Amino acid sequence: MENFNEDIMKEKPSKKPRPEASKVKELRRQTPPTDSKNELPIDEGYSKTFLRVVIAVSVFLISITLSGVLGINSMFENSRKQIVSNFTVQIIPLPNYEESRKDLLNVVNFLEKYPNIKQVSVLSDNELKALIEPWLGNNVDIELLPIPKLLDVQITPNVDFDYKKLMIRLSEVSSQASINDHNLWLSRLLKFINSLKVLALTVLLLVALASVTAIVYAAQTSLNIHKDTINILHIIGATDNYIALNYVKQITYTSLVAGIIGTLISVPAILVVGSMAKGIEAGIFNTVSFGAQNWLTIFSLPVLSAIFVAITAYITIVKKLKNMI
């Protein structure tokens, strides 16, 4: 032991001046400042501002696109409900007036007794005249024209009505009667709406792709800026998960705030477009409605985008950290 330096050997641990117990107690009683304890200081730099702007703009675009899709969807659903609750039966007149009248009565009787049919109304001559008026003018004697008789048939709502079966049964009652159930028109509308949905989905995917690129860029930039800090954290014993979560926690909060801003900006735009659509007063557009469920979807976008950012950032950071010490 004599080989040790005497200065050190003279110094006994017990003689080392210990902090006064009262002083330590007093320090423990002090309230610590509530400053952030984030080990990764991502508050500085352009990457955070860049990310904020990108997220706000992305959420705005997604909100507008989504509201468009939801609005069109509601329009289609409203129209479908309205249209499928009734159909038209057309009866081509026979050469003999009495036979034609008898045929009409048979069809009406048959339909009135048919399951899930609520009401059968025969369109009056005046109603028929109004229908052909745009083409033939108002000075037409409808008795002189071979116009078919039209029946407006109301069916029980929310029932899966079998038109094919009715068509077969109806042909047994009258060879002159046929059904127009609007299915062709609806299928064309549905096709158009589906095309719009695909277009909207493409826009959403592109916006998501742009967002992912921005998040990856922001995360990698931030990690490069704070490489020294991360190295220190690793040396002290921080796991990749600890560092990643520290970063993700901050970036998620930033995204949530930016997402709320983006959504709030989109709300007036949605309201303006919605009121313009209603103002057209052109048949189908009157059925556009934007209910509470749709608004809930729009207002959930900031949370969904924050979760999306958190997952993307976590994956990016953990991947990048694996290349560090």
Next chain:
Amino acid sequence: MLESLGYITAINIKKGKKMETRGFEPIVEMKNVSLAYGDNPPVLKSIDFAFRRGSMHFLTGKSGAGKTSLLSMLYLAQRPTEGTLKVFGSNIAMTDRDKMAFLRRRIGVVFQDFRLLEHLSVFDNVALPLRLKGMKEKEIRQRVIELLAWVDLSHNMYVKSSEISGGEKQRVAIARAVINRPEILLADEPTGNVDNEIALKLMKLFAELNRLGTTVIIATHSEELMERYNYPRLKLENGHLEYIK
């Protein structure tokens, strides 16, 4: 004399001297360890050495001899390019990232340039190793306040570490390194930036930690320091490690 105290722990192949390890379980073991950065020639070559638990060594050598590189391997920031490095019995080449992090928590490091997190307060810098361990905030507060009072930094506890003097930063760095009661303490030129009085205090602190069971390795090029404190020396020269009594 040192041999009888169990300080001779090395097997130095370069000098051809095979020294006894006296049947102890080494805390750090290096077998034929080399380290190279990229395609450059190795900075450390075929090092065979073992550190006994509770030993204290000086690590010396000229500037650029590889002291910092060797230390960085010991605090697990680098994996050897060749050979086997075992720390706490774990072969570092076979250890996954998460386990490496847990091993690092058992090692305290005092850097020459302190490497504090400058945006954090003195308190938060020292508390960091405990937070990483998931210790409760109440216990962290108790331990950090006591240690900061001991190193005479209570008055600057909540000041950002960027706003304190070099000597104070040194003490924060040391407090951060020892708060976790490390089993290994590595210090890179710890007296390089401080005056003689503080250097003496630091050496007393390291000696005391060593007496409490911590394995201490101090990298220095100060002949004066090594002559004043007669701990066994390890000299790095041309990438080879040489044991000097």
